[in-house]
Amino acid sequence: MSLRIYAIAYLIFLYAPIALLPIFAFNDGTIIAFPLQGFTTEWFAALATTPALHEAVQNSLIIAVTSAVLATCLGMCAARAGTMEDFPGKRGVLGFIMLPLVLPEIIVAVSLLVVVVRVFGLTLGNWTIILAHTLICAPFCIAVLNGAFQNLDRSMEEAAMDLGQSRWGAFRLVTLPLVAPGIISSLLISFTISLDEFIIAFFLSGNSPTMPVYIWGLLRFPERLPVVMALGTILVALSIVLLTVAELMRRRGLARAGLKDTGGFL
Amino acid sequence: MTDLIALEGLNKYYGDYHALRDIDLTIPQGQFFSLLGPSGCGKTTLLRTIAGFEAPSSGVLRIDGRDMKGVAANHRPTNMVFQSYAIFPHLSVAENVAFGLRKDPRSKEEKGRAVGEALEMVGLGGYGNRRAHALSGGQRQRVALARALILQPKVLLLDEPLSALDKKMREQMQVELIRLQRQVGITFILVTHDQEEALVMSDRIAVMFEGEIGQMDDPETLYRRPKSRRVAAFIGLMNFLDARVGGEVSERKTAAPERPTDDPMLTRFRRQIGLLPKAPKALPEYVSGIEVEVAGLGRAVLPKERVPEALRHTGCTVGIRPETLAVLFEGEQTTSRTVDGVVDEVVYYGDMTYYDVRIEGVEKPLTISMKNLIGRPVLEVGAKTRVAWDERSLVPLGH
Numbered sequence: 001m002s003l004r005i006y007a008i009a010y011l012i013f014l015y016a017p018i019a020l021l022p023i024f025a026f027n028d029g030t031i032i033a034f035p036l037q038g039f040t041t042e043w044f045a046a047l048a049t050t051p052a053l054h055e056a057v058q059n060s061l062i063i064a065v066t067s068a069v070l071a072t073c074l075g076m077c078a079a080r081a082g083t084m085e086d087f088p089g090k091r092g093v094l095g096f097i098m099l100p101l102v103l104p105e106i107i108v109a110v111s112l113l114v115v116v117v118r119v120f121g122l123t124l125g126n127w128t129i130i131l132a133h134t135l136i137c138a139p140f141c142i143a144v145l146n147g148a149f150q151n152l153d154r155s156m157e158e159a160a161m162d163l164g165q166s167r168w169g170a171f172r173l174v175t176l177p178l179v180a181p182g183i184i185s186s187l188l189i190s191f192t193i194s195l196d197e198f199i200i201a202f203f204l205s206g207n208s209p210t211m212p213v214y215i216w217g218l219l220r221f222p223e224r225l226p227v228v229m230a231l232g233t234i235l236v237a238l239s240i241v242l243l244t245v246a247e248l249m250r251r252r253g254l255a256r257a258g259l260k261d262t263g264g265f266l
Numbered sequence: 267m268t269d270l271i272a273l274e275g276l277n278k279y280y281g282d283y284h285a286l287r288d289i290d291l292t293i294p295q296g297q298f299f300s301l302l303g304p305s306g307c308g309k310t311t312l313l314r315t316i317a318g319f320e321a322p323s324s325g326v327l328r329i330d331g332r333d334m335k336g337v338a339a340n341h342r343p344t345n346m347v348f349q350s351y352a353i354f355p356h357l358s359v360a361e362n363v364a365f366g367l368r369k370d371p372r373s374k375e376e377k378g379r380a381v382g383e384a385l386e387m388v389g390l391g392g393y394g395n396r397r398a399h400a401l402s403g404g405q406r407q408r409v410a411l412a413r414a415l416i417l418q419p420k421v422l423l424l425d426e427p428l429s430a431l432d433k434k435m436r437e438q439m440q441v442e443l444i445r446l447q448r449q450v451g452i453t454f455i456l457v458t459h460d461q462e463e464a465l466v467m468s469d470r471i472a473v474m475f476e477g478e479i480g481q482m483d484d485p486e487t488l489y490r491r492p493k494s495r496r497v498a499a500f501i502g503l504m505n506f507l508d509a510r511v512g513g514e515v516s517e518r519k520t521a522a523p524e525r526p527t528d529d530p531m532l533t534r535f536r537r538q539i540g541l542l543p544k545a546p547k548a549l550p551e552y553v554s555g556i557e558v559e560v561a562g563l564g565r566a567v568l569p570k571e572r573v574p575e576a577l578r579h580t581g582c583t584v585g586i587r588p589e590t591l592a593v594l595f596e597g598e599q600t601t602s603r604t605v606d607g608v609v610d611e612v613v614y615y616g617d618m619t620y621y622d623v624r625i626e627g628v629e630k631p632l633t634i635s636m637k638n639l640i641g642r643p644v645l646e647v648g649a650k651t652r653v654a655w656d657e658r659s660l661v662p663l664g665h
Contacts, residue, residue: 153350155348155352156354158319158339158348158352159346159354161340162344162345163365163413163417164340164366164368164369165368166340174354177356178354178355178356
């Protein structure tokens with residue numbers, strides 16, 4: 001009984017703030033407080049008519065997609081090397097590339113700012129954020145893809161080569177389809193990380209902010225707060241859809257490979 | 267028969283570890299050849315070197331007269347059945363079998379027919395549309411075989427293909443593999459740690475220890491005349507007895523008993539009148555050989571060619587197989603030589619009974635296997651018995 005109460009309390013702690021988002025997004029009043037005023041879709045309409053927001057979302061999407069693809073490519077190489085090849089200093093190298101996972105983002109942000117602006121004298125832009133996001137997403141991709149590659153029988157690629165395929169052919173025809181669910185998971189995770197990353201984007205964005213930076217800017221205007229709530233509601237709905245798709249893909253991948261489901265991230 | 271595979275002075279190092287030591291080996295076309303040895307002896311490394319997954323550190327590997335140096339696995343006339351079978355789980359059975367035909371210029375229909383024939387050959391006709399992961403272990407292995415054989419390789423390499431199957435299935439697949447090999451006439455190289463499997467299936471076996479080939483022979487020679495103690499110990503059961511090898515001796519054989527004749531006077535008379543041929547002058551029969559004094563059993567004279575030169579006038583070990591010894595049951599007569607013993611342990615297998623019999627002068631009891639024939643009793647622990655043995659079954663071995 002006490003366990004059940006604890007579980008319920010825990011869930012409320014986790015999700016109550018998120019549940020507030022849609023409530024106030026549809027609330028007809030600029031002050032975020034109870035009692036509720038009435039129902040409105042005004043704030044959603046306001047989203048549609050804010051060009052600055054559209055630009056920020058567009059920036060964020062470009063950055064998130066690009067860095068997700070880059071980080072996943074890097075992660076795939078690293079995970080394949082880490083699980084299927086042996087080379088001197090392997091443990092050290094693998095440990096080193098996982099380091100950004102525990103590196104404070106503010107350090108990455110500041111040092112990249114120094115390198116880009118002071119050392120190379122380049123101007124900031126989306127590409128600087130893409131580079132930084134690739135850096136912080138790569139360890140997550142490696143972690144996700146490691147699992148996919150570890151499930152893979154090492155002799156699969158050898159069998160493909162034995163049957164006449166080149167190294168690349170073996171990778172394309174056998175390894176790639178078998179780790180595809182892992183690749184999709186990796187893409188989705190790094191996409192999500194990049195999309196809501198604030199610190200690095202704040203430091204490295206030039207004159208075109210990303211969505212989190214734009215939202216932060218909105219906070220200075222209390223009357224715009226419900227718009228942020230509406231934006232948040234859309235993002236939450238989008239996340240749920242994305243995660244569901246990721247989980248379905250993962251289950252389908254497992255079923256196709258005939259592996260036992262050991263429980264994913266959902 | 268020409269040599270399809272030739273290895274000359276092949277070495278493989280992994281850092282400081284010497285995985286293959288000076289391997290010299292030739293395998294003729296059409297042979298069922300086995301690499302047998304304990305785990306870590308280098309047999310799989312050797313197989314993978316032939317397949318092209320490992321490059322030798324030094325030495326030459328020729329397949330069909332062609333030097334394989336720098337030839338990648340996908341360009342070698344070899345195909346492999348992996349220990350895990352490595353069936354592609356995202357493809358159907360037919361797609362798995364057709365995988366090697368991707369670069370084949372034949373039409374789709376022709377390829378489809380070839381796939382059907384290959385599946386038929388391994389007894390999986392009609393399984394083409396199944397998903398690979400819905401197959402049992404035995405079926406997976408058949409798919410792996412069909413997938414390799416459809417390319418008509420010169421050599422089929424099998425890496426412990428039966429180790430993942432249960433005993434019944436394994437025995438069935440052994441017979442099927444032999445049948446398949448005779449049918450296709452392709453050279454098979456089998457890697458196994460199971461000596462029984464190697465004996466049953468192979469034309470020739472190379473026994474490997476620590477990266478070296480310990481002995482290479484046909485199964486019967488390997489079993490009956492192992493050249494070293496470790497080969498003898500690895501293949502089947504073997505009793506080892508200390509022995510001293512002496513020099514060459516030549517002595518009169520124990521005289522055969524005189525043939526009983528009728529009246530000698532009458533015989534002489536018949537001979538004189540020509541009714542009987544003249545008696546041949548009886549030459550004394552000699553056995554010449556090497557004298558061996560075996561602990562617990564006694565003195566034996568073995569033919570010269572059976573005792574390697576290096577063992578003469580030294581202490582050595584003599585091996586003797588459990589089935590070449592016999593325990594004598596009460597009242598049983600024999601013409602063989604015997605020693606007294608006491609039953610130390612009895613292990614009953616149904617068709618066979620294994621006895622450990624303690625004899626004087628030997629520390630470790632002798633293991634003796636007896637077929638449980640009709641009416642033959644099973645002795646009990648502690649029973650006094652006699653052990654019959656034969657000089658012909660002694661195998662002198664180096665220490």
